[in-house]
Amino acid sequence: MTAPLPPGSTLGILGGGQLGRMIAVAAGRLGLQAHVYDPAEAPPAGQLAARTTTAAWDDEAALAAFADAVDVITYEFENVPTASLDLLGARRPIRPGREALRVSQDRLTEKEFLSGLGLSVAPFAAVHDAASLAEAMARIGTPAILKTRRFGYDGKGQARIAAPGDAQAALDAVQGAPAILEGFVAFRREVSVIAARGLDGSVACFDPGENVHEDGILRTTSVPARLTATQRTDAVLLAARILNALDYVGVLGVELFVTDAGLVVNEIAPRVHNSGHWTQNGCAVDQFEQHVRAVAGWPLGDGARHADVVMENLIGDDVDRVPEIAREADTAIHLYGKDAARPGRKMGHVNRILR
Amino acid sequence: MTAPLPPGSTLGILGGGQLGRMIAVAAGRLGLQAHVYDPAEAPPAGQLAARTTTAAWDDEAALAAFADAVDVITYEFENVPTASLDLLGARRPIRPGREALRVSQDRLTEKEFLSGLGLSVAPFAAVHDAASLAEAMARIGTPAILKTRRFGYDGKGQARIAAPGDAQAALDAVQGAPAILEGFVAFRREVSVIAARGLDGSVACFDPGENVHEDGILRTTSVPARLTATQRTDAVLLAARILNALDYVGVLGVELFVTDAGLVVNEIAPRVHNSGHWTQNGCAVDQFEQHVRAVAGWPLGDGARHADVVMENLIGDDVDRVPEIAREADTAIHLYGKDAARPGRKMGHVNRILR
Missing domain, CATH: 3.40.50.20 (Rossmann fold)
Structure with missing residues (x-):
């Protein structure tokens, strides 16, 4: 230590x-x-x-x-x-170390790692050409999503396959890159757990947030998420299992699908995560400080939440609404200092404290 | 506008x-x-x-x-x-403008300004030599405090006069600088109001905080302060009167004594104020952002408080306690990036959220 x-x-x-x-x-x-x-x-x-x-x-x-x-x-x-x-x-x-990067840089490696820990993930299969895609579709069915194994974010590097006839277009969309076919998961809602592990091996999780995506980009995260007590416990336990398996140091984002059969891990991100931005105005120690604490070998904060918060991303010209948002009560604005508001570009976010 | x-x-x-x-x-x-x-x-x-x-x-x-x-x-x-x-x-x-600086840079000018607004202040008199000090003491009595008119902060440039015999020592302590003799105020507690006025003339106040000083330096500020509803209203009204009289833009700190006869203004500071640091963890918009909003011509935040907070200053080697403080629940650490922890030097502060 x-x-x-x-x-x-x-x-x-x-x-x-x-x-x-x-x-x-x-x-x-x-x-x-x-x-x-x-x-x-x-x-x-x-x-x-x-x-x-x-x-x-x-x-x-x-x-x-x-x-x-x-x-x-x-x-x-x-x-x-x-x-x-x-x-x-x-x-x-x-910090976090190389193993976390190795696993999370490749969607196939990540799925195999999570399955290997006994966690539920969407059905998946490796795809490298038309034949392997056909085989994967035969097993997983449609609808499904073809994703590049590497370098995807915010819905990029993905193609939806609604029916078998979409296969070639999907392959063209990923431009022959090594890919993975993922089956759809029938979920009630999406939540994420922002979890941290210290240099001393201690683990702390923030309260799970409930996420709403639009066009593949996170739109809002709300705390508390609508979860049963069991689901809440399961979320923390599975996050801890991932952190420990990776001998992880820092903050990790774990995106989960809430299904009638339990929690399914969608993906992990070995870093602070957009769905944890609410912690800036809901916790004494936010995800960014938690990450710094872990990486710097400090004790973790306990992650306790003292307010209900809804985080809303300001994407592209959403930022034009800032003058009105600045007049709202109990609303914290966080802008990123970017000059050009291109469509789909995250320009800032807002945390609304509910009282 | x-x-x-x-x-x-x-x-x-x-x-x-x-x-x-x-x-x-x-x-x-x-x-x-x-x-x-x-x-x-x-x-x-x-x-x-x-x-x-x-x-x-x-x-x-x-x-x-x-x-x-x-x-x-x-x-x-x-x-x-x-x-x-x-x-x-x-x-x-x-921003804030020159008038606020002119008034607050000189304790005598400040006292005259506040009195002129009809606000209660401690008894005071200008002192420039032994004769004027004797005259001032005859009128105000002892105990009293002799303070330099300019450049005082954190208890510096002040000498206490417990009895008439202390007069010469006090004059020596202020080294012949133009000074002001202030009578003691019998107060129940000290509170402060962090108030803001926007470029559009709108005014917003944070909830008053209750201050504890040690050796002339602020030790803790707690919200909510122990105040009656009337005192709370009075505090806001008098802060607004000061802001409007100065055509002020920005955040102003107003230190008040709570007495049985009402609120007495101790001093004003034309800037963000140590007793407003609790707002960082108690409000969606803290005093620093409120100040920036005012100065930048943005709408003011409403200043609403969503948590009870105790702010504690880390002075001198208090900062050595940070490793233990980092283990406390619901505690936000704010360090200032200063290298040398000299006695009396403000090294950081801690906001403890009470739940």
């Missing part, structure tokens, strides 16, 4: 988007300095970080200098190239 | 201490960039600001460049030199 990073230490953050930005602010609350690494000029996180390195993921000199300038490294997204991680990891601890 | 500053605009902050730091974070939440100006190298606010200028208060070129690089200017402390404000104010709006 390593000693906790003292105030004044530096947290390196790979990726300077909104998640990195909110991690940087949380690090600041604990007296830690944030150093952001991002290939893009002027990333959102850079506006609230002590230092920013602007360099490509394959710039070995920049990666080495970055590692040498920080005490521990974390990341805001799971697709940092493996070679970069090798270089960084040889110099400084990377 | 000027239009609200759109996201992407830059807020200039004079002073890079903990108040400037928390203003910078709040500006970030609204999508604004913070540019901090401070004479000291590596000020705490710089760790969470998009840009920092390190230059002296009388560096005219640096002040001009700073003003030209920002859209509006605010400050974290009331003792920015007048000449610097003249230069800055000719180039960009400074």
Whole structure:
């Protein structure tokens, strides 16, 4: 067990988007300095970080200098190239560790890992060509979704197969990339658990949030979620099982389908998660600080929730509504400092406290 | 009425201490960039600001460049030199405005201003030498406190006069600076109101907090304060009277003594205030964001409180307790990124949410 990073230490953050930005602010609350690494000029996180390195993921000199300038490294997204991680990891601890990335970077590996833990997942099969897709469809049926194994997010890299005739179009959509066919799950609702595991192995979960997606993008998360006491316990237990199996350090997002037969794991994300943004205004220690605490070897916060909250994402020109939202009572605005409001781009979010 | 500053605009902050730091974070939440100006190298606010200028208060070129690089200017402390404000104010709006600074920079002017509004203050008299002190003591009696008219904070620049024989020692303590003698007020408790006034003249107050001082430094603030409904209303009305009289824009701290004869104004601070730090974990919009909203011409938040909170300052080596505090439930830690924990130095604070 390593000693906790003292105030004044530096947290390196790979990726300077909104998640990195909110991690940087949380690090600041604990007296830690944030150093952001991002290939893009002027990333959102850079506006609230002590230092920013602007360099490509394959710039070995920049990666080495970055590692040498920080005490521990974390990341805001799971697709940092493996070679970069090798270089960084040889110099400084990377938390969460490589096993979590290996599993979550590949949808097939992730499904096999979760099944191997005895957890329920959607029916799935590997697909690499028309023949394997036909075989998968014969077993799983339709409707189903064809997803690339890697690099998908917010509904990208996915094609829906409503009926067998859609197979070729779906294959074309994923452009021959290694893929996975997933059967549909008849679910009542979607929830997620934001779970954390400390360097000492302790586990803490935030109250599950209930998610509503639109066009493959998270629209709202509400706490408390409509769950039975049993489902609530199951959610925490399965999250802990995943964390322990990965020897995980940091915050992990676990998306779940609530079905009549129990909870089905949709996917995991080895990082802070959009569906945990409500914690900023509902908990003394939010998911970003919880992540920093874990990564820095501090004790975890207990995750207790002191308010009911509805988080709403501001996507694309939703951000034009900010002047009106600013007049609402009990409403916290969180903007990401991005200049261009492209369609589908997450520009900010709002936490509405219910009293 | 000027239009609200759109996201992407830059807020200039004079002073890079903990108040400037928390203003910078709040500006970030609204999508604004913070540019901090401070004479000291590596000020705490710089760790969470998009840009920092390190230059002296009388560096005219640096002040001009700073003003030209920002859209509006605010400050974290009331003792920015007048000449610097003249230069800055000719180039960009400074909010809160000069009148608030003029009044609050001088304890005598402040007392006369408050009395002129019909508000109760401690008995006071101007002191500039032994004769005027003797005259003041004859009128006000002892015990009393001799305070320098300018540049006092956290109990500095003050000398207590328990009995007439202490007069010379008190004069020596203030080193011949223009001073004010204040009579003691027999108070039941100290409370403060963190009040805000928008560019449109609207006023919003946070729930009054109850303060406990030790050695002249704020130790804790608790909400709700023990106040009658009438006292609560009075506190808000008097704060609004002060804000309107100053044509104020921004957050103002009003310290009050609760006496059997009603509320007595102790002092005002034309800025965010230590006794308002509880709002970070008790309100959807905290005092720092409220200040940014006002200064940036946004609508004020309503200031509603959704939790009971006790704020405790971490002073000097109190910060050594952080490892234990980090294990407490429902406790939010806010450290200021300062390296040396000198006695009396504010290193951070803790907000404990009561459930």
